Structure formats: C-alpha cells, structure tokens
Amino acid sequence: MSQSRLALLGFGNVGRALVRLLKRKEAELKEKYEINFTVTGIATRRHGFAISPNGLDIEKALALVESGQSLYEISKYPLTDSLDFVHSVPADVLIEITPVNLQNGEPAISHLQTALDRNMHAITANKGAIVHAYRELSELAQAKGRKFYFESTVMDGAPIFSLFRSALPATQLNSLRGILNSTTNLILGRMEDGESFEDAVKYCQQIGLAETDPSIDVDGWDAAIKVATLVTVLMGLPLTPQEVDRTGVRSITPKMVAEAKERGKRWKLVCTAERDGNTVKSRVAPELVSPSSPLYSVEGSSSIVEFHTDTLSSLSIVEGNPGPETTAYGLLADFINAIRDQ
Amino acid sequence: MSQSRLALLGFGNVGRALVRLLKRKEAELKEKYEINFTVTGIATRRHGFAISPNGLDIEKALALVESGQSLYEISKYPLTDSLDFVHSVPADVLIEITPVNLQNGEPAISHLQTALDRNMHAITANKGAIVHAYRELSELAQAKGRKFYFESTVMDGAPIFSLFRSALPATQLNSLRGILNSTTNLILGRMEDGESFEDAVKYCQQIGLAETDPSIDVDGWDAAIKVATLVTVLMGLPLTPQEVDRTGVRSITPKMVAEAKERGKRWKLVCTAERDGNTVKSRVAPELVSPSSPLYSVEGSSSIVEFHTDTLSSLSIVEGNPGPETTAYGLLADFINAIRDQ
Numbered sequence: 165m166s167q168s169r170l171a172l173l174g175f176g177n178v179g180r181a182l183v184r185l186l187k188r189k190e191a192e193l194k195e196k197y198e199i200n201f202t203v204t205g206i207a208t209r210r211h212g213f214a215i216s217p218n219g220l221d222i223e224k225a226l227a228l229v230e231s232g233q234s235l236y237e238i239s240k241y242p243l244t245d246s247l248d249f250v251h252s253v254p255a256d257v258l259i260e261i262t263p264v265n266l267q268n269g270e271p272a273i274s275h276l277q278t279a280l281d282r283n284m285h286a287i288t289a290n291k292g293a294i295v296h297a298y299r300e301l302s303e304l305a306q307a308k309g310r311k312f313y314f315e316s317t318v319m320d321g322a323p324i325f326s327l328f329r330s331a332l333p334a335t336q337l338n339s340l341r342g343i344l345n346s347t348t349n350l351i352l353g354r355m356e357d358g359e360s361f362e363d364a365v366k367y368c369q370q371i372g373l374a375e376t377d378p379s380i381d382v383d384g385w386d387a388a389i390k391v392a393t394l395v396t397v398l399m400g401l402p403l404t405p406q407e408v409d410r411t412g413v414r415s416i417t418p419k420m421v422a423e424a425k426e427r428g429k430r431w432k433l434v435c436t437a438e439r440d441g442n443t444v445k446s447r448v449a450p451e452l453v454s455p456s457s458p459l460y461s462v463e464g465s466s467s468i469v470e471f472h473t474d475t476l477s478s479l480s481i482v483e484g485n486p487g488p489e490t491t492a493y494g495l496l497a498d499f500i501n502a503i504r505d506q
Numbered sequence: 507m508s509q510s511r512l513a514l515l516g517f518g519n520v521g522r523a524l525v526r527l528l529k530r531k532e533a534e535l536k537e538k539y540e541i542n543f544t545v546t547g548i549a550t551r552r553h554g555f556a557i558s559p560n561g562l563d564i565e566k567a568l569a570l571v572e573s574g575q576s577l578y579e580i581s582k583y584p585l586t587d588s589l590d591f592v593h594s595v596p597a598d599v600l601i602e603i604t605p606v607n608l609q610n611g612e613p614a615i616s617h618l619q620t621a622l623d624r625n626m627h628a629i630t631a632n633k634g635a636i637v638h639a640y641r642e643l644s645e646l647a648q649a650k651g652r653k654f655y656f657e658s659t660v661m662d663g664a665p666i667f668s669l670f671r672s673a674l675p676a677t678q679l680n681s682l683r684g685i686l687n688s689t690t691n692l693i694l695g696r697m698e699d700g701e702s703f704e705d706a707v708k709y710c711q712q713i714g715l716a717e718t719d720p721s722i723d724v725d726g727w728d729a730a731i732k733v734a735t736l737v738t739v740l741m742g743l744p745l746t747p748q749e750v751d752r753t754g755v756r757s758i759t760p761k762m763v764a765e766a767k768e769r770g771k772r773w774k775l776v777c778t779a780e781r782d783g784n785t786v787k788s789r790v791a792p793e794l795v796s797p798s799s800p801l802y803s804v805e806g807s808s809s810i811v812e813f814h815t816d817t818l819s820s821l822s823i824v825e826g827n828p829g830p831e832t833t834a835y836g837l838l839a840d841f842i843n844a845i846r847d848q
C-alpha cells in the first residue's frame with residue numbers, strides 16, 4: 165500500500181470535482197491500486213490556504229469554499245503566496261490547476277519546478293507550462309525519478325498523452341486535425357440555431373464556459389495553445405501558440421452559417437498540424453465541414469482529434485459532453501498512473 | 507537489453523505485415539525499448555513450418571511464402587501440427603493469428619495455454635479465445651508471470667484494451683455503441699452508391715475483406731463476437747456471441763438504403779451493450795443514423811466505438827482505413843507492452 169499526500173493548488177470547479185471524485189473512488193484506489201491518500205494542502209485564490217501534515221478534512225473544505233467561507237477555519241496557515249505554499253506543503257504529489265498564462269507559463273512553471281525539486285510528482289492541467297517549459301520540466305522529473313503528467317491540458321480528461329505514452333508504442337505522429345475549443349464550437353452551433361454571435365458569446369459566459377473577455381476563445385488562442393501542447397509533446401517539436409497560424413471565428417457571419425446549413429454543411433474552428441521534417445505547419449482557422457467528416461457531428465462543447473501516424477493510418481478520439489468532472493478525472497488518472505509508473 | 511524470441515503461428519497477410527513492421531521498427535525497438543528480437547518459428551497453413559533456435563531468415567521466409575513456396579527450404583522442420591509447433595518452438599513470445607472458431611475458440615485456446623505453460627507471453631488476434639477462455643487464460647498468465655494481450659481482436663490495431671488497461675484507470679464501463687464490422691459497413695456504403703447487395707458482397711470477397719461464405723459478416727456474427735469480446739474483457743462480464751441479440755443486414759433492401767439516403771440518413775450495423783447490474787444487454791442490428799451521430803461519417807472499412815463510463819461521459823475511438831498493417835501494429839504494440847509491463 166502506497167501512502168500519497170496530495171497538495172491541490174487551485175480549488176475551483178475542477179479542484180472541487182477532483183476532491184469529490186477522490187472520495188467516490190477512495191475504496192477502489194485502495195483495493196485495486198493499493199493507493200491510500202490524504203489531502204495535506206489546498207491553496208485557493210479567494211478562500212485562503214490550508215495545510216495539515218495529517219490530512220485536511222476535505223468534506224469541510226468543500227463545504228467552506230462552496231458557502232463562500234475561508235479555509236482559515238480548518239487550518240490556520242498564514243501564507244497567501246502560491247509558490248510559498250508549494251515550498252512548504254508536506255506532500256508527495258502536487259496537483260497544479262492555476263489559470264493559463266499564454267505569454268510565459270508562469271507562475272505554473274515555478275510551481276511545478278518547485279514540486280519536482282521537492283521530490284513530488286507534478287501533475288497539471290495548465291497548458292502554459294507545457295508550451296513554455298515542457299522539456300525542462302520533463303528533464304527535471306526524470307532526474308528526480310518523479311512523474312510530470314498533464315492529461316487534462318487538452319480535451320479535458322480524455323486520454324491523449326497517456327494513449328501515446330502507453331498504448332501506442334513505436335508510433336510517430338505525422339499530423340493531426342481536430343476541434344479543440346469548446347466555446348467556439350458551442351457558439352457556432354448556437355448560430356446555426358439562429359442566435360447572434362453576441363448572444364451566443366453571452367450564453368457561453370453565463371454557463372461559465374467563456375471568460376468575461378472571450379477573446380482567448382473566439383480569436384483562437386485557446387485552440388492554438390492546445391495545438392502547440394499536442395505538437396510539443398506528441399511530435400517532440402517545441403511550438404508556442406504565438407507560432408500557430410491563427411484565425412478566430414469573428415469573421416463567420418450569421419449569413420455564412422445559414423448558407424452552410426442550407427447546403428448541409430457546418431462551420432467549425434479546425435485545428436491542424438503537420439510534421440514537415442523537423443518543423444511543423446500548424447493552423448487554427450474556420451473551415452466548412454460536410455457530414456462525411458468526423459468533425460461534423462462534434463456538437464456543443466464536445467471535441468475531437470484525429471491522428472495520422474506511421475503505424476495507424478487514422479485514429480480519432482472524440483470526447484462528448486465534458487465538464488469539470490471530466491477534467492478532474494484526467495487529474496485522477498495522472499495521479500494513479502504517476503504512482504503505478506514510478 | 508532484453509532478448510525476445512518470437513514464434514508466429516499464422517503467416518497470412520497479417521503475419522507477413524507484422525514481420526515487415528518488425529523489420530521497419532527494429533532499430534527503434536533496440537534504441538527506445540531495449541528490445542532485441544529474433545523470429546525463431548513460423549507456422550503456416552499452406553507453406554509448412556519452420557523453426558530455428560538462432561533465428562530464421564525472415565526476409566527469405568517472406569520471399570518463399572509470397573512466391574508460393576514452402577518454408578521447408580529454410581528449416582527442415584518435420585511437424586505439421588500447430589499444437590506440436592507451440593510445444594516445441596524455442597520462443598519467449600507466441601503471436602497467435604489463426605482463424606476464429608466461434609463455437610469453442612479452439613485450437614487457439616490450446617495454443618495460448620501451451621505457450622503460457624511454457625512461460626511465453628501469449629499474444630493473439632483471435633476473438634474466439636477471448637469469448638471462450640478469457641478468465642482461464644488471464645489467470646494462467648498471471649500465475650506464470652507472463653502477459654496475455656489481444657489488442658488486435660477488435661478494431662484491428664486501434665488501442666482499446668490497452669486504453670482501459672493503462673490510460674483509463676479506476677473507470678467502470680457502463681455501455682458501448684459502435685460499428686465494428688468492416689464488411690457490412692462497406693456493403694451498406696456501396697448499396698448507397700446504387701450497387702446491389704450481391705455485387706457489394708462479391709466486391710468485398712474480391713478485395714479479401716469477406717470470406718467465400720459471407721454469412722459470418724452479413725449475419726452479424728463477426729460484430730457479435732466483437733461485442734462479446736469487449737463486454738467480457740472491459741465489463742468483466744463473460745458473454746458469448748451466441749448470447750448477443752443478433753440481426754444481420756440481409757433484411758436491408760436497396761429501396762430502404764435509397765430512401766434513407768434521400769432523407770439524409772444511413773443504415774449502419776450498430777453494436778450496443780449496456781451493463782445492467784451484473785448482467786448485460788447486448789445487441790447487433792441495423793439502425794438508421796443521422797449526420798448528428800458520430801456513426802454517420804464512419805465509411806467503408808472504418809470502425810468506431812463509443813464508450814460511456816462512470817468517469818468520462820462519452821469517449822469514442824474511431825479507426826480509419828484499417829488493413830493488415832493495422833492489425834499487425836496491434837500485435838507489435840502487444841509485444842512491446844508485454845516486455846515493458848512484465
């Protein structure tokens with residue numbers, strides 16, 4: 165039986181869904197994977213920090229945060245700096261779920277570096293850390309004999325990186341094509357139903373899918389950083405979102421959407437990347453797709469990626485109806501795999 | 507560096523594609539996976555058997571069989587019984603690629619049992635062995651400390667079993683839905699283009715997709731044994747193809763196909779299975795699907811399976827344009843994984 169102390173950096177929808185999932189799977193983790201866990205630290209943006217070497221009362225932590233109260237109730241931890249938290253939390257695994265920084269990946273990179281330096285496994289849902297420091301963090305993890313996993317960075321909890329790591333040995337990825345941004349896919353779908361772009365954006369903001377500034381989604385930045393993440397890791401070719409040829413969906417008018425619908429087609433924000441020797445051509449742009457394409461049926465916040473490799477001509481992964489629980493599952497899978505792969 | 511001696515039982519299109527793939531990936535296996543291999547035995551139905559403890563000349567074996575000659579040229583091995591071959595071949599891994607026996611899974615089960623008894627890893631593309639002896643063979647493999655892998659039994663080389671084994675820990679499969687039989691999917695597609703059922707069957711026979719007796723495909727037996735294989739392994743609920751509620755495609759007339767096409771729909775032979783406590787409801791039957799379904803765009807010999815689990819609401823795997831090389835890759839992946847998982 166392995167004993168794992170978990171530290172959660174981020175306790176929003178995903179972090180709280182992870183804690184619930186951990187509770188639900190607690191017996192299975194013990195019986196099937198011989199993993200016993202405690203949560204020894206939780207760091208939040210708005211509800212303070214909590215640390216306890218013997219394990220926090222996570223039910224109480226959930227209740228406090230969900231009723232808008234501070235974690236100070238369950239642990240009188242004085243610090244408010246996230247990096248100090250990683251430096252001092254007594255843990256074996258850091259789960260890093262802070263917001264993405266497109267420009268330089270900080271402070272996520274420092275969080276993960278510090279965790280690995282302290283001999284923790286480093287698990288993150290943060291794409292910024294991958295596109296700006298994949299090689300450094302991977303090398304550090306290897307040197308420390310710890311795992312650096314990040315399944316939830318792309319397509320929520322759908323297994324993409326673990327698929328290539330474990331289920332597709334001796335395979336070279338040559339190209340990929342997919343729909344990777346939920347918000348724009350939902351916006352385009354609602355425009356097909358006659359809604360204006362502005363109202364569709366508002367709807368996505370209301371349900372918590374889009375931020376107050378929706379440009380990260382509608383200008384293709386989120387899709388671009390996902391392409392960059394996939395290319396960096398799966399093709400082994402470092403790529404930043406800034407290097408992706410990027411066009412968002414602002415140019416797609418209701419008239420274009422209606423015309424496409426009449427012709428039985430759909431506008432989709434399509435991501436592509438193609439290896440060309442040691443370089444890669446990558447693009448995010450709206451495309452018209454027809455029913456004969458696997459991209460056509462990908463509705464709402466669902467996503468798809470089609471891989472072309474040197475061993476399987478075409479392999480696609482489709483994730484339907486994701487939510488915070490799905491992202492949380494990717495983190496749980498990373499945690500279990502970090503323990504059993506170590 | 508691990509030294510692996512491979513024995514191939516079956517040297518048709520898939521077996522020969524595997525040998526070519528092994529040659530192509532030889533350097534990568536050494537460098538990345540520290541696997542050195544020799545092929546010490548090949549058993550064929552029509553071209554004799556060959557065994558050599560120091561490794562056969564596989565280029566020559568390919569040339570001989572592809573020019574219709576006997577393997578007797580490269581190894582004067584007197585036996586012609588496949589079980590004797592498994593009993594006597596000096597090997598660490600058996601690759602079992604014999605034809606499927608729907609009724610009782612033999613002789614594949616005996617081949618795999620004997621291989622495991624002799625401390626070999628047992629790898630097969632044979633669904634019959636799974637639906638009739640999954641538990642026994644798994645337990646034997648575990649007792650012997652060897653691996654029993656069978657990725658190529660369903661959806662050619664697409665990672666399905668390895669996905670659940672390694673990339674989806676702590677996940678319960680609740681239901682599945684898919685298109686798993688290439689021949690009927692291609693037949694229905696050709697009927698959409700105006701071909702008769704009979705001519706479409708003939709075409710599938712010409713390209714080597716359907717057998718002389720096409721009933722295994724058109725009556726839904728192949729789809730049923732694939733459903734039974736998935737349920738047996740991934741749900742842990744033993745199921746035989748005989749227990750699957752099965753309807754083939756013979757009742758689908760050209761008129762029905764044309765009418766569906768006019769309405770923008772398609773007939774597909776759809777496989778479903780749903781867990782119901784400790785039992786399962788499973789079915790193979792033609793269904794009308796619309797463009798909003800991910801099954802709609804699955805054309806020709808491609809296939810899809812959509813999984814519903816307790817952790818990911820919906821995860822689909824789509825394999826496009828499979829062929830003997832794809833099935834061969836599934837066997838290669840099993841071989842690599844057997845060595846690195848042991």
